[in-house]
Amino acid sequence: MVVLTRVVAQGTFDILHPGHLHYLREAASFGSELHVIVARRENITHKDPPIVPDRQRQAMVEALDPVDEARLGHTEDIFVPIERIDPDVIVLGHDQHHDEAAIADALAIRGIDCTVERASALESTDDERLLSTGQIIDRILEQRC
Numbered sequence: 001m002v003v004l005t006r007v008v009a010q011g012t013f014d015i016l017h018p019g020h021l022h023y024l025r026e027a028a029s030f031g032s033e034l035h036v037i038v039a040r041r042e043n044i045t046h047k048d049p050p051i052v053p054d055r056q057r058q059a060m061v062e063a064l065d066p067v068d069e070a071r072l073g074h075t076e077d078i079f080v081p082i083e084r085i086d087p088d089v090i091v092l093g094h095d096q097h098h099d100e101a102a103i104a105d106a107l108a109i110r111g112i113d114c115t116v117e118r119a120s121a122l123e124s125t126d127d128e129r130l131l132s133t134g135q136i137i138d139r140i141l142e143q144r145c
């Protein structure tokens with residue numbers, strides 16, 4: 001019998017880059033199905049809002065090879081999609097501003113049996129890759145303005 005292990009990853013995914021692929025491939029390695037929650041613009045208050053519209057960010061993430069399904073997150077309650085997906089593992093990004101223990105407590109309160117992991121960072125070596133949306137936008141501003 002095949003046991004499906006559902007994994008959740010999440011983020012803004014404004015302008016896609018190799019760091020996103022690294023994160024999503026690592027998240028996918030924790031199970032058999034990767035579900036991605038794409039943050040809604042109105043919920044992105046911890047940094048500049050995304051340039052790319054919500055639906056376009058969701059469509060681009062869903063097209064990536066490691067991703068089985070991508071959805072826009074809930075407008076108010078971040079646990080609504082979690083309750084619908086019912087994941088076995090949530091993988092936080094290396095720099096995501098969420099505390100594993102706090103997420104784990106919130107899952108336990110809701111009776112959701114799911115572990116919380118933290119992905120690693122794809123660090124820039126000496127090559128030319130741009131490994132954050134911020135870097136890409138800075139490069140555009142430098143070279144196009």
Ligand SMILES: Cc1cc2nc3c(=O)[nH]c(=O)nc-3n(C[C@H](O)[C@H](O)[C@H](O)COP(=O)(O)O)c2cc1C
Pocket residue numbers: 010011012013037038039040041043044072073074075077078079080081082090092093095096097098103
């Ligand atoms: C478990 C979990 C569930 C989330 N659910 C939602 C959601 O339903 N709606 C949403 O807009 N953002 C959701 N988010 C994304 C957060 O709103 C936040 O923007 C994101 O984690 C920050 O990622 P980034 O700074 O790496 O882009 C969720 C995050 C986590 C960790």
Ligand SMILES: Nc1ncnc2c1ncn2[C@@H]1O[C@H](COP(=O)(O)OP(=O)(O)OP(=O)(O)O)[C@@H](O)[C@H]1O
Pocket residue numbers: 010011012013014018019020022023047092093094095096120121122123131132133134135
């Ligand atoms: N270089 C990277 N290595 C590993 N994971 C990354 C990297 N860049 C982004 N991620 C992960 O991808 C997810 C989405 O991140 P996000 O969409 O905020 O991209 P970002 O490039 O970090 O954006 P910004 O530069 O605006 O912070 C997060 O979980 C984040 O940790």
